[in-house]
Amino acid sequence: MDTVDIPKVLKKHPEEWLLFEVLERDELDRPIQGRLLYHGTSRDELHEVAMEKLCPDNYIVFTGDPIPPDLVVVL
Amino acid sequence: MKASIQFRRGHLLLPPVRIEHRRSSSPMMAIDTGARITLITPRVAEEVGLDWAAVGPRVQLVGVTGVTNAVEVQLKRVFLMGLGVDNVRAICYPLPPRLGLDGILGLNFLQYFNLDINHDTETVTVERSAHSA
Numbered sequence: 001m002d003t004v005d006i007p008k009v010l011k012k013h014p015e016e017w018l019l020f021e022v023l024e025r026d027e028l029d030r031p032i033q034g035r036l037l038y039h040g041t042s043r044d045e046l047h048e049v050a051m052e053k054l055c056p057d058n059y060i061v062f063t064g065d066p067i068p069p070d071l072v073v074v075l
Numbered sequence: 076m077k078a079s080i081q082f083r084r085g086h087l088l089l090p091p092v093r094i095e096h097r098r099s100s101s102p103m104m105a106i107d108t109g110a111r112i113t114l115i116t117p118r119v120a121e122e123v124g125l126d127w128a129a130v131g132p133r134v135q136l137v138g139v140t141g142v143t144n145a146v147e148v149q150l151k152r153v154f155l156m157g158l159g160v161d162n163v164r165a166i167c168y169p170l171p172p173r174l175g176l177d178g179i180l181g182l183n184f185l186q187y188f189n190l191d192i193n194h195d196t197e198t199v200t201v202e203r204s205a206h207s208a
Contacts, residue, residue, distance in 0.1 A: 030091045058101065066089070071174075
């Protein structure tokens with residue numbers, strides 16, 4: 001599986017959940033290089049892949065707005 | 076040491092976060108200065124190798140919509156923008172699936188940092204607080 005530039009891959013997959021195996025982080029601990037293991041709309045499917053791979057260092061990210069515009073959320 | 080990231084005004088603050096337990100994972104977690112304790116979902120607990128169902132006392136979780144029971148866990152280390160805190164208490168509880176969030180960073184974790192949220196520059200700056208010494 002190819003190593004990818006994580007910020008570039010994020011731009012290619014709007015409104016999706018992505019799972020990476022992290023190979024390199026920057027000085028702020030942001031993942032910058034890794035392997036793309038999953039992309040899609042289901043956090044449940046992502047979780048299944050994560051539990052199957054059991055990578056030592058994962059990055060899980062949603063590229064859309066975490067709160068849909070029709071929801072009012074009080075954390 | 077200070078660290079800064081950009082955010083979008085009016086949107087959630089989603090800094091780089093990493094949880095180290097049996098495995099390491101960087102999930103989607105929002106800064107919430109109104110929450111007394113940190114929260115992770117059961118999925119995140121499993122992803123970092125925490126057997127959440129077998130550990131921790133049951134605690135009452137009180138929110139604006141009511142009261143429910145949750146599990147209390149302890150995470151070996153949590154990093155905020157590369158700055159780590161050991162033995163972080165957290166509540167393990169599912170968040171609504173429609174949210175693109177895996178957890179929230181509450182005051183029990185944020186107390187170890189001084190946070191400067193600058194809405195003019197859309198920048199969050201973090202440095203360790205004296206409390207973390």
